[in-house]
Amino acid sequence: MEYALERLRVQCAELLAATGLVKADAVTLTDPKPNIPADLAFPCFQAARAAGINNPAEFAAKLAGAVQIPADALIGKVEAAGPFVNISVNPSNFTTDVLSEVLKLGEDYGKGDSGAGQTLTIDFSSPNIARKMHVGHLRSTVIGNSIRKILKFLGYNVIADNHLGDWGTQFGSLLAAHDLWGWSEKINENPIEELVEIYARFHKASEEDPKLRDLARDWFRRLEEGDVKARELWKWMVDITLLEFAKTYARLGVTFDLQHGESFYEPMLDEVVKEAQDKGVAKVEPSGAISVGFDEKLPSYLLRKQDGATLYQTRDIATCIYRWREYQPDRNIYVVGQEQKLHFQQVFETVRLMGYTEIAERSVHIPFGKITDAQGQRFSMRRGTAIFLDEVLDEALERARAVIAEKIAEGKTDLTADEQEYASQIISVGAVIFNDLYQDPGRDIRFDWDKMLAFDGNSAPYIQYTHARCCSILRKAGETPQNADYKILASSEEQAVVKQLARFPQVVKRAGLEFLPALIAEWTYGLAREFARFYHEIPVLEAASPELRAARLGLVAAVATNLRNGLALLGIKAPERM
Numbered sequence: 236m237e238y239a240l241e242r243l244r245v246q247c248a249e250l251l252a253a254t255g256l257v258k259a260d261a262v263t264l265t266d267p268k269p270n271i272p273a274d275l276a277f278p279c280f281q282a283a284r285a286a287g288i289n290n291p292a293e294f295a296a297k298l299a300g301a302v303q304i305p306a307d308a309l310i311g312k313v314e315a316a317g318p319f320v321n322i323s324v325n326p327s328n329f330t331t332d333v334l335s336e337v338l339k340l341g342e343d344y345g346k347g348d349s350g351a352g353q354t355l356t357i358d359f360s361s362p363n364i365a366r367k368m369h370v371g372h373l374r375s376t377v378i379g380n381s382i383r384k385i386l387k388f389l390g391y392n393v394i395a396d397n398h399l400g401d402w403g404t405q406f407g408s409l410l411a412a413h414d415l416w417g418w419s420e421k422i423n424e425n426p427i428e429e430l431v432e433i434y435a436r437f438h439k440a441s442e443e444d445p446k447l448r449d450l451a452r453d454w455f456r457r458l459e460e461g462d463v464k465a466r467e468l469w470k471w472m473v474d475i476t477l478l479e480f481a482k483t484y485a486r487l488g489v490t491f492d493l494q495h496g497e498s499f500y501e502p503m504l505d506e507v508v509k510e511a512q513d514k515g516v517a518k519v520e521p522s523g524a525i526s527v528g529f530d531e532k533l534p535s536y537l538l539r540k541q542d543g544a545t546l547y548q549t550r551d552i553a554t555c556i557y558r559w560r561e562y563q564p565d566r567n568i569y570v571v572g573q574e575q576k577l578h579f580q581q582v583f584e585t586v587r588l589m590g591y592t593e594i595a596e597r598s599v600h601i602p603f604g605k606i607t608d609a610q611g612q613r614f615s616m617r618r619g620t621a622i623f624l625d626e627v628l629d630e631a632l633e634r635a636r637a638v639i640a641e642k643i644a645e646g647k648t649d650l651t652a653d654e655q656e657y658a659s660q661i662i663s664v665g666a667v668i669f670n671d672l673y674q675d676p677g678r679d680i681r682f683d684w685d686k687m688l689a690f691d692g693n694s695a696p697y698i699q700y701t702h703a704r705c706c707s708i709l710r711k712a713g714e715t716p717q718n719a720d721y722k723i724l725a726s727s728e729e730q731a732v733v734k735q736l737a738r739f740p741q742v743v744k745r746a747g748l749e750f751l752p753a754l755i756a757e758w759t760y761g762l763a764r765e766f767a768r769f770y771h772e773i774p775v776l777e778a779a780s781p782e783l784r785a786a787r788l789g790l791v792a793a794v795a796t797n798l799r800n801g802l803a804l805l806g807i808k809a810p811e812r813m
């Protein structure tokens with residue numbers, strides 16, 4: 236799929252080459268500096284040298300003078316400026332192409348095929364069973380979900396795996412706790428809270444009575460050996476936790492292709508440990524534990540404890556090898572907090588030493604920072620120090636309802652009660668997601684509720700509101716004219732909107748290559764801002780002629796579509812009324 240901006244580049248190369256002064260494949264185009272009124276620039280230094288001309292400015296002038304532009308070209312103007320040839324679009328042709336493209340393709344506008352034939356595995360969210368999801372999981376879920384959508388849009392076959400923490404010695408403790416005390420009545424009402432509580436109680440008790448640790452170890456051994464009672468109870472804990480998680484995922488609109496979890500790899504672990512030993516990567520310690528060392532390169536770690544239990548690391552090694560055997564992914568992506576950086580270095584290096592060099596090289600850890608409050612302090616919700624994902628969403632919802640209620644009181648919207656509630660839901664989730672995605676993922680992100688939920692500024696509600704505004708204009712117009720005469724949209728405000736629309740496919744491509752949803756967030760906000768400038772200056776429904784009205788309505792429809800597309804790739808919905 237080639238979009239207008241890509242066709243423009245191809246045409247540039249062709250027209251410059253047609254002069255005979257430069258070869259098409261030597262035309263490397265760059266973005267002109269912000270103060271230059273052009274759309275593309277060709278720096279002539281190398282081409283001048285190749286043509287035997289010492290002065291690149293002289294060459295640029297000669298080249299620009301020789302270019303012949305056909306009337307139907309996307310290019311309008313070619314001018315020399317010092318050693319550069321600056322190229323500007325033909326506004327009429329370019330506008331017609333871009334708007335027809337957006338309106339014709341609709342939700343497919345921006346789709347690419349650069350990923351065709353390639354498979355990717357992406358591991359995100361991955362919370363722990365019998366625990367609540369915390370804000371770290373929020374970030375992983377939101378960033379991972381967006382990266383997955385972007386890559387799918389670019390044509391990759393993407394396999395999204397929720398690597399649940401559903402195995403490990405903590406289940407020995409939970410089973411032992413149940414053995415001692417059983418569950419309380421709360422278990423059905425608030426299963427996760429009860430599991431968290433009973434785990435904490437057991438932990439405390441075992442500090443006073445170390446024999447309890449043996450009991451927990453024994454229960455984990457029974458679980459690993461397939462003891463029916465242990466497995467049954469474990470399975471129940473997994474299922475009941477997943478029911479709770481499903482509610483959170485539904486709120487966020489997130490789904491997975493696989494939900495293997497760590498337990499899935501349990502049958503492969505003995506073999507993995509043995510293979511690592513056979514290949515000389517792992518060795519038995521005097522204590523009986525099995526460890527992996529890397530000389531000076533990285534700290535060593537355990538593959539098996541002295542009591543025989545496997546670890547998080549062991550299961551990640553097995554996962555990596557399994558993904559390779561099963562899918563041969565071109566990339567194996569992990570969206571996990573930066574505090575696990577060392578863990579993934581160790582995993583990838585172990586797998587490499589075991590001879591699985593391809594998957595080791597194709598595996599990437601995409602880290603992200605913590606969430607802090609508006610002052611940059613470690614974030615804490617009203618109730619305590621731990622920050623849980625559902626509480627964040629609840630708080631956002633409460634605040635979004637208040638914001639909407641205020642708009643109603645001010646007479647700025649006239650939504651029905653149902654529409655208000657729907658908008659509040661979408662705005663609150665959108666605000667939380669956007670606040671995460673527009674910021675540099677490597678850094679800590681700030682939670683500034685007022686900024687996040689603001690209807691003006693770099694926030695989801697502002698962009699959603701702009702979308703709703705476009706929809707409202709189209710509703711008032713009563714129709715979206717087809718095939719209007721777009722070339723009459725010549726004002727600088729209209730042109731700025733068209734150019735931003737034209738950039739979308741290339742922004743999506745870069746966001747995919749760099750695993751960086753922030754690029755799309757930035758672009759989407761940019762489109763909303765250009766639209767605001769346009770709408771402030773230029774009448775649409777009251778345009779001076781029916782032709783102008785029709786063309787501007789087309790522009791408004793294209794903006795609505797593309798705001799929707801941009802938000803969708805971030806995992807954010809765009810309501811039609813707000």
Ligand code: ARG
Pocket residue numbers: 358360361362363398399400551554569571
């Ligand atoms: N369950 C882990 C946690 O909550 C995250 C797992 C990430 N994925 C992985 N393959 N290790 O910290």
